[in-house]
Amino acid sequence: MKEEASISFGRVTRGRGQVFVSVSVTAPDGALASARNGDREGRALPCCLRALGPDEAVAYLPVLECVQTLTVEVRDERGELLASASKRLSPLGARLSSSLNTLRKDERAEAIRNVDQKLGPASLCLQLAAVVEDGDHDVLVGELGYDCFDEATAISPVSVEAFDLSGANVTRVACALSDECDVEGEGGLMRRRQRFSLALTQGVETVAVFARLKEGDRRSDFIVVEPYELGQLRERTRLAQSSVAEVEPAEGPDALTREAELEAQRRSLGEFAQRPTFSIIVPLYKTPRDFLDQMVDSVLAQTYPDLELLLVNASPEDDGLCARVEEIVCSDERVRSVELEDNQGITLNTNAGIRAATGDFLCFLDHDDTIEPDALWWYAREVSLHPETDLLYCDEDHLLDGRLIGPFHKSDWDPILLCAQNYVCHMLCVRRSVVEGLEGLPGREFDGSQDHNMTLLVGERARRVAHVPRVLYHWRMHENSTAGKGVGQKSYALEAERLAVQSHLDRCGVKARADVGGRFEGRCDLRFELPVDLSLLVVVQRDKQSSDADALVGQLRRQLELAAADVDAEVVVLDAGADLAREVARGHAAASHVLVLGPRVTAPPEGEWLPDMIGPLASGMAGCVGARSVFESGLLACAGVLVDGHRRPKRVYPEYPASKMGYYEYNRLPHAASAVGSDCFAVAADDLASHYDATLGDYAVVGLCLSLAEEGRLSMQQNYVSVRVTAGLRTAGASAEESGELACRRELLRRFGFRFVGSDPYYTPDVGEDNLYFGA
Structure with missing residues (x-):
């Protein structure tokens, strides 16, 4: 069978950050060609293979400062190897070949240069969306998508890695931020879309991002990002507060408009x-x-x-x-x-x-x-x-x-x-x-x-x-x-600030101690007391995408024993699709307070979560308390929920580094919020029973907070507490309507539509949608 397939390499040329190699492939019907790339030690490096015709293809790989070995294989329908060939590419050799082809005006070399752009999107399409500074390193945010012909490719693990010019893998952490597979068109074809983040090691200037399916399907794609592109993307994702922005003085027509406005104010006093x-x-x-x-x-x-x-x-x-x-x-x-x-x-x-x-x-x-x-x-x-x-x-x-x-x-x-x-x-x-x-x-x-x-x-x-x-x-x-x-x-x-806040707490009957310079330098830190009669129920929600609950439950129980041995606490696992309020009322009626960890949560809350989450409830400062949720890459999944005139709840600071302060410390200090996220929230059991409506689906926690607000009670975004989350694969119908999301949102708007008018009261109206971290 091997005689029926053959592979040979042709022209080598360079394009924008890439090396292109023409490949001739002869193979029987049904056979598939694939390519892989590696360094001297055999470590995988980025590469892709695209067909140009029946027997012609082009392989492309990043321009690196190391020797790369390109290997092309042909396998039959059963996966048996029919042919294999390798080509060694050195940085100098690739550069000289490309220069020679350019001098000769070689038409075949010109035909394959930047062929990835000429052929249009690859079967797996990769693009970079943002570069976020997080301390001494960057976090890349990107998107990939591909068509799925069966369930296996729809759920296939995806590998996303980053490499520097030396060929070293510079991926510190890689994780999905969202992962969805939806039906598109009338043919029932599914398309998977994943948004991912890559935390890089320190000091990377040029990076090649490589994405590939890890099982079965060999589709892949990579992009090379130059230093100037990284800089441009960093600048786009910086908050305005990161630089000392100067307010432009009113001059010319603007000054005339301003004076006219002031004169109109003087004339309006009689009104x-x-x-x-x-x-x-x-x-x-x-x-x-x-x-x-x-x-x-x-x-x-x-x-x-x-x-x-x-x-x-x-x-x-x-x-x-x-x-x-x-x-x-x-x-x-x-x-x-x-x-x-x-x-x-x-x-x-x-x-x-x-x-x-x-x-x-x-x-x-x-x-x-x-x-x-x-x-x-x-x-x-x-x-x-x-x-x-x-x-x-x-x-x-x-x-x-x-x-x-x-x-x-x-x-x-x-x-x-x-x-x-x-x-x-x-x-x-x-x-x-x-x-x-x-x-x-x-x-x-x-x-x-x-x-x-x-x-x-x-x-x-x-x-x-x-x-x-x-x-x-x-x-x-x-x-x-x-x-x-x-x-x-x-x-x-x-x-003086500590005394002012402590006096306020005492006057309002809030059982908490005000410290200064505790968890945030120069700011007041409230240390809440737990009620002596606390009976706590911790609910761990799981679905088919969740990690195993046993390890998480065990960690929670050990934490509770160490943190508050005298607290009556129980940890239970519930199906994420169950009616939370009904299950708690039916099986755990003795609980005074409930802490819920959503299905995306992979580890117990970080920080002094028991007093920070339950104390504000017991003291009457808040009716619902929510923690921040953070991806493994260090980017925020959610730090509160905005409710404004855009007719849909939105997350605060999505994909913003959890380590950073945010706009005037909004990401680090506790504050009121229109609503909190569903990954980790706490509420009194009575309030869960009377304000939580499971028929609102993904918006049930938002509905809980808005219902409490109708009674004049605040929801608290407790930014001193965080939970680690992962993005499970979400499969849905052809539209939001089929998945039920649209119906739930309509019902939320029907009940609380007046809240979705104007700006969110707990977020400045002057930092708008053009700010990347305003809300998703």
């Missing part, structure tokens, strides 16, 4: 149903004259005129400052000075301004910062539209040497995030009557975090909190400011 007065309180202490003048000018230029500016001067020994304050007071009747005998600290100095204020609202402004000319107009507009508003805040940026940089676009009111960091921060505005209702004004122990403390105090009592999603405040960066050198410049502020 306001209410005209509140704002008392802007500015404590002064050794204030540089130019900073003072810029701050005052920005206040007096407001398009909303109903204001008083209170300059609380704590530097009576500074004759120049005192004289300048007097000049400012004489220049505008809306300015008053409050003279102190000495500096009593920022909190007590601010208190003096509060006592002197006569406005309906108190606004707090630092002596070296500035505000936009329409800051108060937007605040007044909010109060006019919503008279019950008791607390307001806005977005901000940084002022550096006259340039506006680093905008901070904030979420709406989030009392959970506020316990970790003072994200409200500057231009805090509170109703004066609420402050007057406090049991005395704060003391000097809150110096450095006085605004954070005031936000917590008023936030507990506020009927309504308004976030104005516009950059209205400019925080000056200089050598003595927190903006310039960070919170370490004012280390005393850390203890």
